[in-house]
Amino acid sequence: MNFLAPFAFLFAATLPVVIVFYMLKRRRTVRLVSSTILWQKFLAETQANAPFQKLRNNWLLLLQLLLLALAVFALARPYFAATTQEPGLVVVILDGSASMQARDESPTRFEAARKEALKLVDGLKDTDQMIVVLSAGNTVVRQSPTAEKTTLRRALEECQPGDTPTRVEEAFKLAQTLSKNRSNVEVHFFSDGAIPAAENLTAIKLPVVYHQFGKRANNAGITAMDVRPHPEDPSQRVVFASVFNASTNAQTVSAELRFNGQFIDSKVLNLPAREAASTVFAAEQKQSGTYTLKLKADDDLAVDNEVSIISKMPRPVKVLLVSVGNRFMESAIRVLPNVEVSTASQLTAGGKGYDIVVLDRVTPVTQPEVNTLAWNIGNTNWFESWRTVENPVVVDWNANHPLMRFVTFDNVRVYQTLGVKAPKWGLVLVEAQQTPLLIAGEKGRQRLVWVGFDSLESEWPLRNSFIIFMANSMDWLNPQQTDASQFTLQAGTAFRQPLFATVDSATVTLPKGDKKEVKLGEQAKEFIWGETYRVGSYKVNHGTNEMAFTVNLMDPAESDITPRSQVPVGAAGSVTATNSIRANLEYWRWFVMAALGVLLFEWWYYHRRTV
Amino acid sequence: MSQPLITAELLRRLEQLQLLARRRSKSTVRGERRSKARGQSVEFADHRNYVSGDDLRYLDWNLYGRLDKLFLKLYEEERELPVTIFLDCSESMAFGEPNKFHFARQLAAAIGYVALCGFDRVSVRTFPDNPAESAYRQSLLSVRGRKSSLQYFRNLAHLTAKGTADFNGALRRGALEARTTGVAVVLSDFLDPQGYEAGLTSLIGRGFQVNAVQILSPEEISPTNFGDLRLIDAETGAQTEVTFGRYRLEQYQQMVENFRQKLREYCAGRGISIFTASSADSLEQLLLKQLREAEVWG
Numbered sequence: 001m002n003f004l005a006p007f008a009f010l011f012a013a014t015l016p017v018v019i020v021f022y023m024l025k026r027r028r029t030v031r032l033v034s035s036t037i038l039w040q041k042f043l044a045e046t047q048a049n050a051p052f053q054k055l056r057n058n059w060l061l062l063l064q065l066l067l068l069a070l071a072v073f074a075l076a077r078p079y080f081a082a083t084t085q086e087p088g089l090v091v092v093i094l095d096g097s098a099s100m101q102a103r104d105e106s107p108t109r110f111e112a113a114r115k116e117a118l119k120l121v122d123g124l125k126d127t128d129q130m131i132v133v134l135s136a137g138n139t140v141v142r143q144s145p146t147a148e149k150t151t152l153r154r155a156l157e158e159c160q161p162g163d164t165p166t167r168v169e170e171a172f173k174l175a176q177t178l179s180k181n182r183s184n185v186e187v188h189f190f191s192d193g194a195i196p197a198a199e200n201l202t203a204i205k206l207p208v209v210y211h212q213f214g215k216r217a218n219n220a221g222i223t224a225m226d227v228r229p230h231p232e233d234p235s236q237r238v239v240f241a242s243v244f245n246a247s248t249n250a251q252t253v254s255a256e257l258r259f260n261g262q263f264i265d266s267k268v269l270n271l272p273a274r275e276a277a278s279t280v281f282a283a284e285q286k287q288s289g290t291y292t293l294k295l296k297a298d299d300d301l302a303v304d305n306e307v308s309i310i311s312k313m314p315r316p317v318k319v320l321l322v323s324v325g326n327r328f329m330e331s332a333i334r335v336l337p338n339v340e341v342s343t344a345s346q347l348t349a350g351g352k353g354y355d356i357v358v359l360d361r362v363t364p365v366t367q368p369e370v371n372t373l374a375w376n377i378g379n380t381n382w383f384e385s386w387r388t389v390e391n392p393v394v395v396d397w398n399a400n401h402p403l404m405r406f407v408t409f410d411n412v413r414v415y416q417t418l419g420v421k422a423p424k425w426g427l428v429l430v431e432a433q434q435t436p437l438l439i440a441g442e443k444g445r446q447r448l449v450w451v452g453f454d455s456l457e458s459e460w461p462l463r464n465s466f467i468i469f470m471a472n473s474m475d476w477l478n479p480q481q482t483d484a485s486q487f488t489l490q491a492g493t494a495f496r497q498p499l500f501a502t503v504d505s506a507t508v509t510l511p512k513g514d515k516k517e518v519k520l521g522e523q524a525k526e527f528i529w530g531e532t533y534r535v536g537s538y539k540v541n542h543g544t545n546e547m548a549f550t551v552n553l554m555d556p557a558e559s560d561i562t563p564r565s566q567v568p569v570g571a572a573g574s575v576t577a578t579n580s581i582r583a584n585l586e587y588w589r590w591f592v593m594a595a596l597g598v599l600l601f602e603w604w605y606y607h608r609r610t611v
Numbered sequence: 612m613s614q615p616l617i618t619a620e621l622l623r624r625l626e627q628l629q630l631l632a633r634r635r636s637k638s639t640v641r642g643e644r645r646s647k648a649r650g651q652s653v654e655f656a657d658h659r660n661y662v663s664g665d666d667l668r669y670l671d672w673n674l675y676g677r678l679d680k681l682f683l684k685l686y687e688e689e690r691e692l693p694v695t696i697f698l699d700c701s702e703s704m705a706f707g708e709p710n711k712f713h714f715a716r717q718l719a720a721a722i723g724y725v726a727l728c729g730f731d732r733v734s735v736r737t738f739p740d741n742p743a744e745s746a747y748r749q750s751l752l753s754v755r756g757r758k759s760s761l762q763y764f765r766n767l768a769h770l771t772a773k774g775t776a777d778f779n780g781a782l783r784r785g786a787l788e789a790r791t792t793g794v795a796v797v798l799s800d801f802l803d804p805q806g807y808e809a810g811l812t813s814l815i816g817r818g819f820q821v822n823a824v825q826i827l828s829p830e831e832i833s834p835t836n837f838g839d840l841r842l843i844d845a846e847t848g849a850q851t852e853v854t855f856g857r858y859r860l861e862q863y864q865q866m867v868e869n870f871r872q873k874l875r876e877y878c879a880g881r882g883i884s885i886f887t888a889s890s891a892d893s894l895e896q897l898l899l900k901q902l903r904e905a906e907v908w909g
Contacts, residue, residue, distance in 0.1 A: 028839040028840055028841040028852055029836075029839065029840050030841045032843050033843065033845065034702075034703035034711070034802065034831060034844075034845055035800070035831075035845070035846065036842050036843075036844040036849050037802050038802070038863075038867060038870065039842055039851050039853055
């Protein structure tokens with residue numbers, strides 16, 4: 001025989017207490033009376049004073065000890081190992097997406113879901129096991145299979161919803177994996193049903209019980225926002241925003257735009273039922289900062305009522321063209337907006353002071369330290385060896401790389417090129433039969449684009465794709481990419497920022513002001529922060545550098561908090577919500593507690609002194 | 612003596628009473644009670660034949676005239692009624708508020724006064740012995756005549772309750788020592804570990820007309836000490852531990868009542884008039900109503 005709760009034997013410590021109670025003598029008041037004859041009927045009970053007395057044969061004591069011992073034994077939950085049916089496995093998937101924070105359930109949908117899940121724990125058979133999976137920004141197994149109800153309850157209590165879109169696919173796939181080789185499996189999905197249909201979900205073969213939460217869809221939320229330069233006035237910025245009304249009633253909300261906390265403009269939006277409305281703000285921007293659009297709406301979901309976007313002032317990119325003379329190339333760079341070009345015949349000081357170095361057929365004495373676009377350069381640091389290849393024929397190019405966007409090599413012929421082996425640091429973007437023609441990659445913290453041939457010994461400068469490639473190169477190599485999009489993330493998306501120097505550690509300030517330290521070290525080329533489960537502004541400090549990025553929900557699927565009675569899960573394509581929960585609620589604990597209570601009452605009643 | 616045992620008003624009312632004896636007095640001392648003895652009095656009892664030497668003054672000359680025979684007229688001799696009061700002076704009597712012993716002395720004074728007014732001899736037998744008070748106790752052993760009542764009261768007032776009593780022994784000794792039997796009045800709380808039966812039986816056996824008054828204090832009838840108690844017997848020093856709460860008061864009172872009932876039944880079975888009183892009871896009520904109704908006196 002074993003025990004599920006052996007710690008309950010600690011209660012056995014109460015047994016000596018009962019005995020001590022019996023040994024305790026009472027402190028009695030001495031009274032002189034005329035005669036004790038009349039008191040003969042009131043002769044002292046078996047117990048007496050000063051603090052201990054000898055234990056006497058007392059059936060009451062024995063019964064009490066027996067009762068207490070049985071209660072302790074029961075609390076220890078004894079069990080015998082025996083053959084029984086395969087224990088069931090219950091997989092609880094809690095939807096922790098932003099829409100579960102809607103307040104139409106009391107206090108929120110997530111809390112209501114948690115409450116129901118806890119009921120499910122109560123109803124679990126002793127042999128059944130349960131897994132708790134929280135599907136928020138990412139899918140986390142909060143509790144691996146166990147029958148320990150206390151552990152399961154704790155795991156459920158620790159679950160918190162995020163401000164992220166729904167990503168339940170992983171959770172269901174995980175459930176499928178965890179329940180492999182088990183026959184008696186049941187998946188309980190606690191959600192409001194706002195999940196997109198997906199192939200992976202319909203492939204789920206497990207029996208799914210869907211517990212639906214949410215009563216209404218009273219919500220208006222910002223589903224999109226962008227800041228762009230004004231097409232007509234470069235000093236101005238245009239802020240686009242799209243606001244979705246999930247309610248079946250039309251509603252009017254006011255949207256207020258602020259820049260770095262300063263009020264800019266406010267607009268009243270009339271939102272038709274179940275439709276989105278767009279609005280545009282124009283604002284003059286003289287410095288980098290954050291645009292915050294806030295909806296003043298009395299709705300059930302607050303997460304999507306505010307969106308912040310970082311807008312940086314574009315800074316000119318400094319490019320050093322080291323060449324013996326190449327009009328095509330110089331022109332191709334000069335036509336790019338926001339680029340300052342300097343030319344030189346030799347590279348000095350490793351290109352310090354410049355953002356990008358373009359080496360055109362000039363092999364430098366010292367290695368460039370900044371991002372480099374190299375044409376027709378053989379370099380021992382980059383390649384082990386090189387040779388000359390005549391008339392290479394382009395066989396393939398990688399159109400998905402940012403460098404190759406809108407770039408084609410259909411009608412480009414090359415007279416001769418350097419023949420190299422593809423190095424470890426780079427990715428071959430354009431390939432000829434004999435050799436790679438174009439390699440891009442990161443060497444240390446340096447970004448490199450290497451082109452094997454001399455542009456003047458090819459037809460490429462005569463093609464449009466050459467200018468596009470140069471523009472793409474300047475973008476990709478620009479260390480200070482002004483693209484604001486990387487500083488504005490959707491909740492749950494990791495923030496990535498390349499590091500150009502060794503950083504030991506960085507401090508991240510979360511939206512609520514909490515700070516977290518991240519160890520980086522010499523090997524780190526990139527700063528990655530994945531815990532973007534809360535919307536708001538984040539700050540990253542490393543050394544003297546400071547970066548800010550914002551996390552927003554901006555997800556029409558989450559803003560549409562309409563509760564769905566069906567979810568697109570399982571082979572049938574949908575699972576209908578159920579209200580009932582299988583509950584084998586155990587009450588034996590209450591009876592044991594009552595027995596202990598009766599025992600205590602019995603003791604008190606026996607010893608009561610109504611004075 | 613802080614206060615008189617009996618008020619003047621009560622004394623006046625007691626004067627009208629006379630102890631009632633169910634049997635004729637067996638005393639040899641002349642008094643005012645009818646007796647079986649023949650002697651000088653005004654109550655005609657019988658005739659008998661004249662024998663030589665009889666006093667000619669008692670011849671019934673009318674009868675001689677009619678029958679021509681000499682008969683002597685006999686008269687009932689009036690004797691005194693010995694009243695013996697057994698007064699419990701043990702330590703247990705010293706308890707109570709009002710004090711049980713004071714109440715017992717008042718009763719003894721009242722009964723004694725009624726007897727003295729009726730020209731009866733009053734004998735107060737106190738127990739246990741107390742050498743310090745032997746003078747008073749000796750003088751209380753035989754009191755006669757109304758004139759002695761004042762001294763009788765004084766002697767009573769000097770008595771104190773002290774020591775451990777042997778109730779049965781005291782009564783048995785009193786019964787044996789009495790030269791003539793009469794009315795016996797026992798004033799006690801009857802709380803003797805050895806019981807009271809043997810003592811009362813010896814009095815009955817000796818021929819006493821026994822009246823008994825059991826005196827308990829209000830505290831004994833309805834205790835006010837609650838909690839875990841260690842009770843010490845004032846007389847014997849015996850200790851008793853009790854856990855006593857209000858919830859058991861009724862049970863206690865029932866037990867006291869049972870104790871009294873048992874005493875009553877014992878006495879009723881042996882022709883003893885028994886009265887149970889609390890020291891807080893009205894003395895007048897007991898003396899002028901209860902004792903009268905029970906025909907202790909009339």
